[in-house]
Each structure stands twice: as structure tokens, then as C-alpha cells.
Amino acid sequence: MRLAWSFLLSATISAGISLSPAAAHASYQATLPPALPGPGPLALMDSTFDLAQVAPPPQEDAPPIEGPADFSPAPAPEPETRYRSLGSRMGAAKWETIGLFAYVTATQAYWTDETTHFHFKDEGWFGKNTNNLGIDKLTHAFNAYLFTEFLGARIARKTGDRARAAAPAAMLSMGLMLYGEMWDAHKEDSGFSVQDVIFNTTGAALSVLRHTVPGLEEKLDFRLLMMPNSSIYTFKGKRHYEQQHFLLALELAGFRALRSSPLRFVELQVGYRGKDFTNADRATGITPKRDIFFGVGVNIKQLFFKDSRSRLGRAIGSGLNYFQLPYTAVYDY
Structure with missing residues (x-):
């Protein structure tokens, strides 16, 4: 302990600093800047702190701060917004529709023998005097139904909504079947049949009903x-x-x-x-x-x-x- 005090005393003397309390206080006061007018320390502690006096006033006409342009790609729209319109849902199956169009063209060209001008033909319904007892009418209904089911499934795969895919699929299916009927309208052994068109519509409508009535599909x-x-x-x-x-x-x-x-x-x-x-x-x-x-x-x-x-x-x-x-x-x- 004595050694420590001796060391401290020697260092103080060598630095030229007086250990006298009065002298030390006088020397400290001499180094302070002149006192500013204002409340004393106690008054400053009792005053309230006002943030408005510290922060700068807002600039009403200051222009907005603009950052660098964002060139990142926009996020892809959700299916329910991207396929909101009827046309967009029909377009969701455009390639499938093109494939079915080619299929109808190929099969009609294969079965067509002699052709003639466009003409109508009353083929009847299910009577014994009809050519095929109405089996051909149910064939039209089933083909339209099958096309509608297939296209509806493809549209629903992209849109995520099978019920809303039913109507656009039916419209595409009826268009394809009507195209096939135009081939029949130029065949010598057949013609454009109103009965066929009605059963095309019936088959497509059955598919729509099956997927829009809850529980009917199962x-x-x-x-x-x-x-x-x-x-x-x-x-x-x-x-x-x-x-x-x-x-x-x-x-x-x-x-x-x-x-x-x-x-x-x-x-x-x-x-x-x-x-x-x-x-x-x-x-x-x-x-x-x-x-x-x-x-x-x-x-x-x-x-x-x-x-x-x-x-x-x-x-x-x-x-x-x-x-x-x-x-x-x-x-x-």
C-alpha cells in the first residue's frame, strides 16, 4: 500500500498537478466555458421534455423521396384472377381443343366417301323406321359429353375450379361437334341434322350438370x-x-x-x-x-x-x- 501511494505521489508531482483540493477546484473552474443564461440545473430537471422543440418542423412542400426503379418481374396472377373471364378459361384449353379439332378432321375425312353440296336431312329420333333406331343420336350425345369432360378437366387443372370450367368446356365441345356436323352436311348419305345438334347440346349439358350440382359427379x-x-x-x-x-x-x-x-x-x-x-x-x-x-x-x-x-x-x-x-x-x- 505504501508503495502504491509513493508511486501516485511521484507521478502527480512530475505532471505538475497540485493535490490541494482548493487548487484543484480552481483549476477545474478555469477550464470551463462561460456559463450560458438559462435555468439552473434543478430547474432543467423539473422542466418537461418537448419533442416538437427538438425535431425540425415538417416541410409541407418537400418532394417525395424516390428510390431506384424496380425492374424485378411482377408476380404471376393467381388462377382465380387470371382466369376470371369466360374467354380466358376457354383459352386455358386451346392446345387440347386444337388436338380435338385435328382428331375430328381426320376421322371425318376417313369416313367421308361421296360428297355433295350443303344440305339438311331429317334423320328422325328413335323410331323403328329410322336408320339406326336412334343409336347414332346417343353417339352424338356421348361424344359431346366426352369432349366436355376432357376439356373441363384440362381447364380445371389450370384454374383450380372444376365447376367454373364446365361451361367453357361445353361451349368448346359444342363448337367441335358443330364442325363435325358440317362435314355430315356435305355427305351424300347424310346431311346436316337438327336432331344431331340437339343431342350434341344434351351431352354437353349433362356434363355441365354433373359438375355444377354438388355431389352429382360422385x-x-x-x-x-x-x-x-x-x-x-x-x-x-x-x-x-x-x-x-x-x-x-x-x-x-x-x-x-x-x-x-x-x-x-x-x-x-x-x-x-x-x-x-x-x-x-x-x-x-x-x-x-x-x-x-x-x-x-x-x-x-x-x-x-x-x-x-x-x-x-x-x-x-x-x-x-x-x-x-x-x-x-x-x-x-
């Missing part, structure tokens, strides 16, 4: 059943129409109360078919037959493909909404 299917004949499959003509059975299938699995019961594997079906109406049958005097049939079927999709994780399994399950497998139902022909 319950009701419009399907085509192709029954094999002696040639297994006939590509065109009246024998081709004889193979076609069109039906509506009511899936019991679509009802909430039956989803956990064994009835979920059951379908109730009603359909229409025609037979014995080929030219050879008519020539021999065989009376054409038309049948409205009822049946009970097995829901193959529910049985094997309901929870399929593979792409192939999901594709097969989706296809079963539109095509009925032969021999998977019992009918009252």
Missing part, C-alpha cells in the same frame, strides 16, 4: 358399353351401332350413408340399345328391336382402383367413369 355416370359380336369389334356401319349400349349408372358409393357398407360396390343402371336393324335383317323381314334395359352392376372402380397410387391405376379408374366393362353387370334384356 353419383352419376354416362357410359358406353361395347358388347363384343362375332367379329369382336366392328369399326363402322350398323353392326357397329348394334354393339353400342348407352347407359346411366348410379353409384351407391356416392351416397355418404353407404360409403362404409357393402352396397358401395353396387351400381344401378338404366340404358338403351337397338338390334336387328341392319340392311340384311330388314331385307329378310326381321323387325328391329329397341330395348330400354335395367341392370345391377359391380363398381369395378370402387373395388380395385379407389385408392390407387399408380398413374396407370388412376387412369383406369378414371376411364371406368365413361366406359362400362362387358359382363360386369346383369341386365333384363
